[in-house]
Amino acid sequence: MSEKVLIIAEVRDDKLRNVTYESIAAARKISPDGELVGVICSHKDTSNLAEEMIHYGADRVILMENDKLKTYSSEAYTQAILHAINEESPNSIIMGHTSIGKDLSPKLASKLDSGLISDAIDVEVAGENVVFTRPIYSGKAFEKKIITNGLLFATIRPNNIRALDKDASRNGEVSKKEVEIADLRTVIKDVIQKTSEGVDLSEAKVIVAGGRGVKSAEGFEPLYELAQVLGGAVGASRAACDAGYCDYSLQIGQTGKVVTPDLYIACGISGAIQHLAGMSNSKVIVAINKDPEATIFQIADYGIVGDLFEILPQLTEELKKV
Numbered sequence: 001m002s003e004k005v006l007i008i009a010e011v012r013d014d015k016l017r018n019v020t021y022e023s024i025a026a027a028r029k030i031s032p033d034g035e036l037v038g039v040i041c042s043h044k045d046t047s048n049l050a051e052e053m054i055h056y057g058a059d060r061v062i063l064m065e066n067d068k069l070k071t072y073s074s075e076a077y078t079q080a081i082l083h084a085i086n087e088e089s090p091n092s093i094i095m096g097h098t099s100i101g102k103d104l105s106p107k108l109a110s111k112l113d114s115g116l117i118s119d120a121i122d123v124e125v126a127g128e129n130v131v132f133t134r135p136i137y138s139g140k141a142f143e144k145k146i147i148t149n150g151l152l153f154a155t156i157r158p159n160n161i162r163a164l165d166k167d168a169s170r171n172g173e174v175s176k177k178e179v180e181i182a183d184l185r186t187v188i189k190d191v192i193q194k195t196s197e198g199v200d201l202s203e204a205k206v207i208v209a210g211g212r213g214v215k216s217a218e219g220f221e222p223l224y225e226l227a228q229v230l231g232g233a234v235g236a237s238r239a240a241c242d243a244g245y246c247d248y249s250l251q252i253g254q255t256g257k258v259v260t261p262d263l264y265i266a267c268g269i270s271g272a273i274q275h276l277a278g279m280s281n282s283k284v285i286v287a288i289n290k291d292p293e294a295t296i297f298q299i300a301d302y303g304i305v306g307d308l309f310e311i312l313p314q315l316t317e318e319l320k321k322v
């Protein structure tokens, strides 16, 4: 059974992303009595984030510091994390299945000559095995996977494994390491942030998504209003992005983001298979569409047949009263 688990943290805008806390919870499931060691890569002191990780269940945190870790690059992060892995010799490694996790994990796995289970939505210990569950065929089926020998390395999909409760009384060691990073072949000069302010789409508990039926950029206004009342984020189908109604960073689906919110409200979205690939594992799906035959109703838990421009403002008004 796995003993020491390394959890690779993900930081955005000086905060830990939720998937980091979820990764700690996954690590604890794998190793109920083992040591959970967090790793944070940064160009500056992130002791405050290390404390957060400890409050959410990590036993110890290592801060890998170097100026080259200011913005994410797979080259620099791979080097820093490999240092941590070589020093710690963990039995398992867990990280988020985010854009960064998807980029970093295969690279690390190949350097470590290990297997990798990606995009797991659950993990459990069954006898001698640690069994990961992951969706396949665009979420139509699930497979159970184990790594039979060597390092147990997995990425977990955000919003599926519940984080442990925060316990601010937990203490743990935080160590800093000025890590050496060789010259990089690619240097990030600037990051142009396109995503809107507010709730991060891939970690949002509520998503209000619009499709071609929204008809224009202005047509998205009622979706933003509803999302704001629900404390959620706005997403879109590819057709809406292609039509220029919103930025591609909002696209959900096979070639966009994969999301698993508690509530997904699809507005003016027909339910093409490529869109469903990104949202069909949402816990509750509400579809608003004026076509009663729209495919989206086949997977929706609640369907509203009607014009989204009439329904959304009413919904928003009612929810404001709650």
Ligand code: FAD
Pocket: 210, 211, 212, 213, 214, 236, 237, 238, 239, 240, 251, 252, 253, 254, 255, 256, 257, 267, 268, 269, 270, 271, 272, 273, 274, 275, 278, 288, 289, 290, 291, 294, 306, 307, 308, 309
């Ligand atoms: P439509 O299919 O045109 O549906 C619009 C819906 O709005 C209709 O059902 C209509 O009844 C309804 N409607 C219209 N007016 C109103 C109104 N006033 N009130 C209520 N309802 C209204 N798509 C994605 O979304 N994500 C992806 O990642 C993605 N990747 C793709 C990858 C590949 C390789 C390919 C080939 C396609 C991909 N697509 C993707 C495109 C996908 O096939 C569909 O074309 C797209 O999802 C359709 O978007 P839509 O549902 O918004 O538009």
